Amino acid sequence: MKRTTRNRLVAYSFLLPNFIGFLVFTLIPVIAALGLSFMKWDSYSPMRFVGLRNFQTMLKDSSFKIAFWNTLYFTGLTVPLTIVVALILALALNKGLRSVKVFRAIHFFPHVASTIAVAVVWQFLYHPDMGPINQLLRLVGVSDPPRWTASVTWAMPAVIIMSVWKSAGYYMVMFLAGLQGIPGHLYEVATIDGATAWQKFRYVTLPLLTPTLFFVLTMNLIYSFKVFDQIYIMTEGGPGRATMVLVYYIYLQAFVNQNFGYASAMAAVFFLLILGVTIFQFRLQERWVTYLD
Amino acid sequence: MRKRRILLLIPILLSSAIMLLPFAWMLSASLKTNVEVFKFPIEWIPKNPQWRNYVTIWSKIDFGRFYFNTIKLTVIITLLQLATCSLAAYAFAKIDFPERNALFVAYIATLIVPFQVIMIPQFILFRRLGLVNRHLALILLQAFSPFGVFLMRQFYLSVPNELVEAARIDGLSEFGIYRKIMLPLSKPALASLTIFTFVFVWNDFLGPLIYLHSGHLRTIQLGIRMFISQYTAEYALIMAASVCSLIPVVIVFLACQRYFVEGITLTGLKG
Amino acid sequence: MRKYGLGLFAAVLLIAFVAAPVVQAQVTLKFACWDYELNQYDKTLIEEFERRNPDIKVEVYDMPASEYPDKMLIMLAGGEDVDVFYAKDPTMYGGLVLRQQIRPLDDLIARDSVDLSGYGGNLENVRIDGKIYGLPYRADFWILFYNKDLFDRFGVPYPTNDMTWPEFRETAKLLTSGEGAEKTYGTYIHTWASTYFVYGLQKHMGDLVEGPYEMLRDGLELAWQIQMVDKSAADYATNKAMGAHYRGLFEQGNIGMLYMGTWYMQALLHDAAQGLHNVRWGIVRLPQWEGLPHATIGNVTPVVINAKTKHLEEAWRLVKFLSGPEGASVLAENVIVPGYVDESVFETFAGVEGFPTDNMEALLTETVYMEWPAHPLSGLLGQMVEEEIVLAMTGNKSIDDAIADMEARREEIILLNQ
Numbered sequence: 014m015k016r017t018t019r020n021r022l023v024a025y026s027f028l029l030p031n032f033i034g035f036l037v038f039t040l041i042p043v044i045a046a047l048g049l050s051f052m053k054w055d056s057y058s059p060m061r062f063v064g065l066r067n068f069q070t071m072l073k074d075s076s077f078k079i080a081f082w083n084t085l086y087f088t089g090l091t092v093p094l095t096i097v098v099a100l101i102l103a104l105a106l107n108k109g110l111r112s113v114k115v116f117r118a119i120h121f122f123p124h125v126a127s128t129i130a131v132a133v134v135w136q137f138l139y140h141p142d143m144g145p146i147n148q149l150l151r152l153v154g155v156s157d158p159p160r161w162t163a164s165v166t167w168a169m170p171a172v173i174i175m176s177v178w179k180s181a182g183y184y185m186v187m188f189l190a191g192l193q194g195i196p197g198h199l200y201e202v203a204t205i206d207g208a209t210a211w212q213k214f215r216y217v218t219l220p221l222l223t224p225t226l227f228f229v230l231t232m233n234l235i236y237s238f239k240v241f242d243q244i245y246i247m248t249e250g251g252p253g254r255a256t257m258v259l260v261y262y263i264y265l266q267a268f269v270n271q272n273f274g275y276a277s278a279m280a281a282v283f284f285l286l287i288l289g290v291t292i293f294q295f296r297l298q299e300r301w302v303t304y305l306d
Numbered sequence: 307m308r309k310r311r312i313l314l315l316i317p318i319l320l321s322s323a324i325m326l327l328p329f330a331w332m333l334s335a336s337l338k339t340n341v342e343v344f345k346f347p348i349e350w351i352p353k354n355p356q357w358r359n360y361v362t363i364w365s366k367i368d369f370g371r372f373y374f375n376t377i378k379l380t381v382i383i384t385l386l387q388l389a390t391c392s393l394a395a396y397a398f399a400k401i402d403f404p405e406r407n408a409l410f411v412a413y414i415a416t417l418i419v420p421f422q423v424i425m426i427p428q429f430i431l432f433r434r435l436g437l438v439n440r441h442l443a444l445i446l447l448q449a450f451s452p453f454g455v456f457l458m459r460q461f462y463l464s465v466p467n468e469l470v471e472a473a474r475i476d477g478l479s480e481f482g483i484y485r486k487i488m489l490p491l492s493k494p495a496l497a498s499l500t501i502f503t504f505v506f507v508w509n510d511f512l513g514p515l516i517y518l519h520s521g522h523l524r525t526i527q528l529g530i531r532m533f534i535s536q537y538t539a540e541y542a543l544i545m546a547a548s549v550c551s552l553i554p555v556v557i558v559f560l561a562c563q564r565y566f567v568e569g570i571t572l573t574g575l576k577g
Numbered sequence: 578m579r580k581y582g583l584g585l586f587a588a589v590l591l592i593a594f595v596a597a598p599v600v601q602a603q604v605t606l607k608f609a610c611w612d613y614e615l616n617q618y619d620k621t622l623i624e625e626f627e628r629r630n631p632d633i634k635v636e637v638y639d640m641p642a643s644e645y646p647d648k649m650l651i652m653l654a655g656g657e658d659v660d661v662f663y664a665k666d667p668t669m670y671g672g673l674v675l676r677q678q679i680r681p682l683d684d685l686i687a688r689d690s691v692d693l694s695g696y697g698g699n700l701e702n703v704r705i706d707g708k709i710y711g712l713p714y715r716a717d718f719w720i721l722f723y724n725k726d727l728f729d730r731f732g733v734p735y736p737t738n739d740m741t742w743p744e745f746r747e748t749a750k751l752l753t754s755g756e757g758a759e760k761t762y763g764t765y766i767h768t769w770a771s772t773y774f775v776y777g778l779q780k781h782m783g784d785l786v787e788g789p790y791e792m793l794r795d796g797l798e799l800a801w802q803i804q805m806v807d808k809s810a811a812d813y814a815t816n817k818a819m820g821a822h823y824r825g826l827f828e829q830g831n832i833g834m835l836y837m838g839t840w841y842m843q844a845l846l847h848d849a850a851q852g853l854h855n856v857r858w859g860i861v862r863l864p865q866w867e868g869l870p871h872a873t874i875g876n877v878t879p880v881v882i883n884a885k886t887k888h889l890e891e892a893w894r895l896v897k898f899l900s901g902p903e904g905a906s907v908l909a910e911n912v913i914v915p916g917y918v919d920e921s922v923f924e925t926f927a928g929v930e931g932f933p934t935d936n937m938e939a940l941l942t943e944t945v946y947m948e949w950p951a952h953p954l955s956g957l958l959g960q961m962v963e964e965e966i967v968l969a970m971t972g973n974k975s976i977d978d979a980i981a982d983m984e985a986r987r988e989e990i991i992l993l994n995q
Contacts, residue, residue, distance in 0.1 A: 020403045023480045027397035028409075031390035034450030035413065042428035043416045049423070056426055056654040057676045070993055075986075105318060114563045118556060119322045122329055125505050125555050127530075127548040129541070130328040130335070137348060138327075140818045163814035165973045182325065186498050187457075189566055193494035194464045221464065228460040231414070232453070239420050253968040260420045267422055268647045269956035271672060272994070280423040287418045292411065304463050341825045341853055367614065426654050433655035516651055519638045521614070528641070535612045536642035537840050538824050 050278035055271045067278035077279060079254045080262040083169065084283075087258060088237040090173050095233055096226075098181040103188030104214075117189070120182040132246040135175050136162065165255040168248050172256050176243045180236075184229050191225025192218070223302040231291060238287050259283055336360070336545035343541040359546040369547065371522060372529035377554065379441055379525065380507045383448045387503050388496055391454030396484045398455065399462035400470050410459075413452040421512065429516060443517040448507060454499050461495035462488060497565035504558050508551070526551045604891045605634045609649060609662035613639035618911040625907070626898050633891050653678050653883070660886040661895050664711055664879050667702065668959070671951025674705050679881040681708040685893050695902070695917040702877045702947055711879025712900035713916025715908065718875035718945050719775055721745075721864060722827065722835045722845070725857040727752055727761060736834065738862045738938055739871075742776060742799055745834070745864040749809040752833030761831045763809035766800055767823045768816050770963035771948050773800055773970065775836070775874045778946045779866055785962060786952045790983040795866070797969055797976045804970075813970040828854035836863055838876070839940070843912045846931050860939040872944040877916060914940070954994060961986050 025032075050067055052060040071077050106117050123131065138146050139161035150158040159167035195218060203213050241260040244250060250257040259279065267276035330350065335343045337355040363369050397403070398410050428447075429438070437443045465488065473483045489496075511527040518524060530547045533540040613619045623635050638659065640648050646669045652659060664670035664679075673679045686693065686709065693700055699713040721736060728735055733751045740748075749763025766772055774785065776796025782788045804812040811819075827835050828848055835841075848854050863873045880899045882892045898904060905915035909925035912932065927934045949955040962983060969979035 017404060020401050021405075024397040024401040024403040024406070027393045027401070027480070027484070031394035031450050031455060032409075034390065034446060035416075035452065038428070038431075038446050038450065039416050039452070040412065042424050042431055043419050045427035045431075046419060046423045049427070055676055056650055057678055073989075074993055075989060102321075105314060114560060116318055116322060117563065117566075118559050119325050121501075121559060122325050125509060125552065126328040127332060127545070129544060130332040130548065133335075134328045134331045136818045137331075141814060144818070160814065160971075162818065163971045163973075165968070178324070183502075186501060190461065190494040190498040191464070193566055194461060194491075224460045224464045228457060232417075232456070235417050238418070241420070241422075251964060251967050252971050252973055253964045260422060263420055264422045265957070265960055268650060269960060270954075270994070271650070271676075271956075273423070273426065277423045280420055283420075284415070284418050288411075288415055291414055291418070295411075304467075339853060341828050341848075344819060344822055344825050345829070426651055429651050429655045433657065438655065438657070515641070515644055515648060519652070519657075521637075521639055531641040531644075532614055532639075534641060534643070535615045537838070538822070538844055 046277055047281050047284065048277075049274055050281040052274040052277075054273045056273055060274075063274065067275045068282070070275060071279060071282065076254060076257065076262055080257045080259045083255075083257055084238060084240070084259045086169060087173060087176075087240055088234065090170075091176050091237045091240075092230070092233050094173070094177045095180055095184060096229060098177055099184035099229070100188055100226075102181060102185040103192060104218075106185070107189065107192050117182075117185070120185055122182065123179045124183045128242065128246050131175075131179065135171075135247060139171055162248055163252060165252055168252060168255045172243055172247050175247060176237075176240065179243065180233075184233065187229050187232075188222065188225055191222050191228075194225075195221045220303040223298075224304060227294070227298050227302050231294060234290060234294075235287060238283065332545045332549055335542060336549050338542050340540055340542050343545075356542065359542050360550070363543055363547045363550065366543065367529050367532050367547075368521070368524075369526075369529060369550075372524050372526045373551075375441070375523060376508060376525040376527075376551075379444055380504055380554075382445055383507045384500055384503045386445065386449035387451055387454045388499060390450055391499065392458050392489065392492070392496065393484070394455045395458030395462055396480075396488060398459045399465075400467070400483070400488075401480065413455055417452050417456075425512075425516060432517065438517060439519045439523065441518075441523060444507075444510075444513050447513060447517070448503075448510075451503070454503065457499055457502075458492065458495055461492050465491055493565040497562040501559055501562050505555055508555055603632055603634050604888050605636055606660045606888055606891050606895060607636050607638065607658060608895065609638040609640065609652070609659045611640050611642040611645040611663075611665070613637055616911075618907055618913065622899060622904055622907050625903070626895060629898075630891075630894060633894070635895070656885070658885065658887065659883055660888055660892045661880065661882055661899075663714060664881050666876055666878070666949070667947045667951040668949050668955040670703070670711060670879055670881070671705065671953065671955060673881065674710050674951065675953055678884055679710050680884045680886070680889075681710050682712065682882070682893075682896070683709055689897075691897065691901075695905070695919055697918060698942070698945055699877050699916045699918075702875075702945075702951075703879045705951055711881035712896055713877045714880040714900045714904060715878040716875060716914055716916040716918070716945075717838045717840050717878075718873045718914070718942055719836055719838050719863045720873070720939055721861050722837055722841060723859050723861070724827070724830060724833055725859050726830065727833045735859060736861045736864075738936070740861065740864045741867045742796075742864050743867070746799060746803055746807065746809075749803055749834060750807050753807070753809040761833065762811065763807075764803065764834045764836075765823055765826050765832045766804065766810050766813070766816075767835075767837070768813060770959070770966050771874070772836070773797060773966045774948075774962065775863070776800075776866070778874050778948075779863075779869065779872045781869060781872065781944075784946065784950045784952075786950055786955060786958055790962075790980045790987075793966075793983075794976060794980060797966070797979070800970065801976065805972075813967065824848070827858075828856055830854070830856050839914045842926075842932070846912055846929065849931050859933045859936060861936060862939050870944065872946060873942055874948055875942075875945040876948055879916075954990060957990050957994070958987060961990060 051062060051064060053063045054060045102120055106113050106120070138144050141147060141160040141163055147158040161167050161171040199217050200213060203217055208216070239260050240258055241264065244256050244258055244261050248256040250261050263276045263279050266272045266279070331348070334350050334352060336359055337352045337357065339356055342349070342352065398406060432438050432443050437446065469487060470483055473487055478486065509527060514525045514528045518528065526547070530544055530551070533544045533547070608623065610619055623637060627633065627635055645665055649662065664673055696713050699716045700709070703709055703711050703713055721740070723736055725735065731752055733748060736748065752761060752763040754761055773796065774793055776799060777793035778785070780792040780795070782792040803810050823835055823837060824841070824844055826832050842860070845858055862871060865871045880896050882889070882896060886892050900916055902917060905917040905922060906925065908915040909922040910929070912926055912929055915922060923937055923940060926932055927937060949959055965979040965983045968974040969976050974982070
């Protein structure tokens, strides 16, 4: 048997249990959803093919444009901030401290807490007059602190800060798993060579963590582009359209306006955009991601 | 050394406090009356703790059954995911076959499309297959996650290829390599996938909302919503139920930590 | 003995076989609603219906209220065979009619000569293009609740049914005093958009889909003056940040007046019965604009039949039961305003312990406008109007600009959805 044929057979036998389920229950609906972007459909009546009309509508739709830029704004700040915070947490909580398990659990907590509790607590923290954040800011001399979720300018930063807080622990767990994969003997060798802590991090930890970093970066990008929950519980897209993001607008067009074709078209644009970024990342990873031979 | 430890401990304690705020609020709200919950400024320690909230939730809704349903779904989906994702990931990470990259991109691509537009096509499909209003619907919906495949693949990639090649030369079958080398090595990744899947299924609201219609099939998250009515909500009871629903999550998280302690010692394996 | 036993066994078998067709003849209707377990009245109604109609079994799909329209949309799209359900509001009802997902009932109404007089004005709100697609089950509308203790404490006379909005504002000032835990506010303006546009709709200038948004100006100014100038109510941003809830605030006893829907009557009585508050409350009509006939804002909940139902006769029986006198009497016992209203409803209200009987006229209505009409664009325009109101009420935009932007954005939305 030829090597490729044999590999194929083996590969598909490994893939099969997952692939069948994935194909039927995920891939087919996803393709159907993307196909809807050329249709006019209200979820029930017969579909009507409208060609590129949904895409043309997008160009004229002010809410779409606002949502598009807001999504880029959110992603552009959330992704780097979350990764840095999560990495610091993972390194700090990797080992060394007693009761490290408890601290990890605590930092993972925002990810599992009830969304109602999260919303209430952050609205309390952000309260313009009585909230602890602004009280602290006044204490250090900021006479006119931001009005956070009540302000068009500050609502998005408020959501971003909350998102970083909420998901840092989640990505910390990913980094922790990655850190366990780094062979211990490499550190021993580095210690014998007289490496400092920083050098160990820079030349051992960081390069060997790149497969995890790549995973975290990709997932974080996708999740940030798809942000919905944080917006829904904190600002509902407001004030005005200050925190209106793409998926929130897609939801409105789909379920409030029953314009599923248009919602799908927006999803398709956004799909191509992220797919492009992701494929670009995959190409790029050959340059910076280190895999042990 | 001791000084450094304390220096490290202070910021960790500080950030822990910030992370625990919502939990503190949940606990405190769960012991209040509904009228007290939103008193401002927040009264962190209720003057007159309403312990009976924790009794009420079990009688007012069928919390026991919802708990059981959620455990059932979570355990089945998590186990299926661990099995199918770790297998598929092995093919993507360690076997060289022509369609590998294209297929993998298809997996990742489905993660990008927002659920809001997939919902209805997916529901129509499930309905045609007669899978609606059954727990099976959620199991099939969530057991084959591309996320899990991606996560496991990345971890496998960090396992040196020479190890796999050596095993092949030693005559180990591919399944043997997966079973005897990859799985033991990837315990931290399996543990983190367990945590992520468990938490996702446990807290999922949209999936059960769409696919389960009958009362006896409800999960905890759906059950908790029964305290929110059209014009009002029983926040104290919601928080009491939320606190109760957190316990298994914490247990699973702490249990999985066991696999986060030791790094891989490749030297031993090589020898 | 053994022989006898065998005979008995055969007899039981025989009976079982004979009885089987009777069991099978029972039709199972699928009925969807929200808050079924939480609010006992729907449960009471369904159980009573099953008792009176032994040939029908009702399988209930209970859903969370806020997700109800979305979930119903998905279920109907998938072809789920729900036979009877409620349309949550005119927006949802309009969408169902537009997509022809529900069946016009006119032929059935005519055949059974159903007496429609009990529905009064509510009937107009379920008629689309001359056809009736659902019968009004609930019909809530806005009134003014007030705290008698607080009025007594400040020596202010109770509000009357002909109170105007400027008088409302002045009264609110008189009831505002103190600091910290002792603080009392004249009123509380809840964070829904509807709380800020009820005044506009009272202007008789049309609805929010087609009427000029200029109608909102006086109301928004009034709310702004009350919140930001008089400070006799907390402002929008504060309420939002605190996750404020009218129920908790009013029941703490430091809010003088609260304009809210009639649905709050039931909650007030319920909470008092649970010992959660002891506020002595009263009701009057929603305040009005001087020189204009009285109008209030409402929300009709019709009960409808899936166009694809296989059990039309049984479904129709359920619809008649829920929306007719039987349904109305159960709702009235729970102090909920039914779509079918006769004197007995108010008599029942008055008989409920704790209900303020001193002003039953507060519940008489002349004109009731819907919050949103049954129009295809109600959903999107609703979102847009809310966004602009929030901008104005948080001081991010002037009221003038908000109204101008509403007009411009309405143009855009209409253009994009042609």
